Amino acid sequence: MPPADVVHMVLFVDRAAVLGAGVMGARIAEVLAMNNVSVVVRDVSEEFLERGRATVEKDLDELVAFHAGKAEKAISDFEKRAGVELTDAQKETARETLKPTYTEERKQRILDKITWQTSYDGFDQVDLVIEAVPENLELKGKVLRELCEHVSDHCVVATNTSTIGITQVAAELPPERRGRFLGVHFFNPPTTLPLVEVIPGMETRYDVPEDLINVLAPMRNHRYPILPVQVKECPGFLVNRILAPMLQEAFACYEEGVAKPKDIDLAMQAGAGMPMGPLALADLIGLDVVLHAGESIQRQQGGPLPQRPVQVVKQLVAAGRLGQKSGRGFYEYHNQD
Numbered sequence: 001m002p003p004a005d006v007v008h009m010v011l012f013v014d015r016a017a018v019l020g021a022g023v024m025g026a027r028i029a030e031v032l033a034m035n036n037v038s039v040v041v042r043d044v045s046e047e048f049l050e051r052g053r054a055t056v057e058k059d060l061d062e063l064v065a066f067h068a069g070k071a072e073k074a075i076s077d078f079e080k081r082a083g084v085e086l087t088d089a090q091k092e093t094a095r096e097t098l099k100p101t102y103t104e105e106r107k108q109r110i111l112d113k114i115t116w117q118t119s120y121d122g123f124d125q126v127d128l129v130i131e132a133v134p135e136n137l138e139l140k141g142k143v144l145r146e147l148c149e150h151v152s153d154h155c156v157v158a159t160n161t162s163t164i165g166i167t168q169v170a171a172e173l174p175p176e177r178r179g180r181f182l183g184v185h186f187f188n189p190p191t192t193l194p195l196v197e198v199i200p201g202m203e204t205r206y207d208v209p210e211d212l213i214n215v216l217a218p219m220r221n222h223r224y225p226i227l228p229v230q231v232k233e234c235p236g237f238l239v240n241r242i243l244a245p246m247l248q249e250a251f252a253c254y255e256e257g258v259a260k261p262k263d264i265d266l267a268m269q270a271g272a273g274m275p276m277g278p279l280a281l282a283d284l285i286g287l288d289v290v291l292h293a294g295e296s297i298q299r300q301q302g303g304p305l306p307q308r309p310v311q312v313v314k315q316l317v318a319a320g321r322l323g324q325k326s327g328r329g330f331y332e333y334h335n336q337d
C-alpha cells in the first residue's frame, strides 16, 4: 500500500539507456527501439558497440525479409496444401491482408532510435536504464555507482542479472537510489522470447514494479507481445528456479543411462507436453550458463537441487483438489460441454 503522503507519478518512458551492448543489452535496446523508445547504449569500446549494432541490424534485416515474403509464402503454402491455384484477385487479397508491417523504411526508423556510445551523454534525459554488463557483482556495483552520477532523480534503474539477488545489487547503490532500483530479467533472445521477470528488491518503492510492468506490457518483440510478470525475489527468480532442478534430473537420467539422450527429450515432449526436450533446451541456453545458474541457485539457497519437500500438494490432495480431473487443482477447470 502506498504511504498516505506519497503522490504517485506514473512512469512514462520516452527515452531509455542500456549499459552493455553484449548478447542481452543490444537486443534489449532493439526491443525498446521497436516500441518507439529512444535508446542510448553505452559500452566500453567502439568494437563492442559495433558488434551490438551489427546484431540489431542483422535481426531487423531478417525481420524485414520475413515480412516481405510472408504473403507469397502463405499463397504457395495454401496452394500446395489445398491442391488448387488461387486466382489473381485472390492472391491480391492475400497480399493486401498480409502486407508487411516491417519494411526497410521502418527498419531504418528503428535503427535511428538507437545511439551507440562510450560516453554518458544524454543519460540525464532518460527515464529508465537497464544494466546488462557481465554477471559480476563487483563490476555491476562499480558501473551502477558511476551511472548514478549521470541520471536524474526520477530515473528508474534496473538490472538484468539472472543470478545475483536484487537486494544485493541494490546495496551497491547509494541509499537514496535504492527505491527506484529493481530487477528486470529479460530472456535470451529478448527479440523472440516475450517473458520479462520484474523483481523488486527489499528496498524497491511499492509503485516502481507496477509502473514498469505498465510500461513493458504494451510492447512487442519480433513475434509476441512482451509479457512482464512480477516475481518475488528468491534464488533463480521464477523460471530458473523451476527450470534448474528439472534440468538437473534430466542430466542425472542421461548420466545413469535411463534412456538414450534423444529419447529423454522425446519423452518429455510427448509425455509432459514440453515444446522442446530438456537436453536440447540446455544446449540452446548454453551449458556454461546452465551450470553457472544451477550452482548459483544452490549456493544462494544453501542446499542442493531439488529443493526441500513442499506442503502445498499434500494440502491440495487432502482438500480433494486433484487438478483437472476434479475440476480444481492449482487452477479451476469448468466443463466445456
Ligand SMILES: NC(=O)c1ccc[n+]([C@@H]2O[C@H](COP(=O)([O-])OP(=O)(O)OC[C@H]3O[C@@H](n4cnc5c(N)ncnc54)[C@H](O)[C@@H]3O)[C@@H](O)[C@H]2O)c1
Residues within 6 Å of the ligand: 019, 020, 021, 022, 023, 024, 025, 042, 043, 044, 045, 048, 131, 132, 133, 134, 135, 136, 143, 160, 161, 162, 163, 185, 186, 187, 188, 289
Ligand atoms: N546471455 C544470457 O543468456 C542472459 C540471459 C538473461 C540475463 N543475462 C544477464 O544479462 C547480463 C549481461 O549478459 P550478456 O550475456 O549480455 O553479457 P555479454 O558479456 O554478452 O555483454 C556484456 C557487455 O557489457 C559490456 N561492459 C563491460 N563493462 C561495462 C561498463 N562499465 N559499461 C558498459 N558496458 C560494459 C561488455 O563490454 C559487453 O559488451 C548479465 O547480468 C547476465 O547474467 C544473460
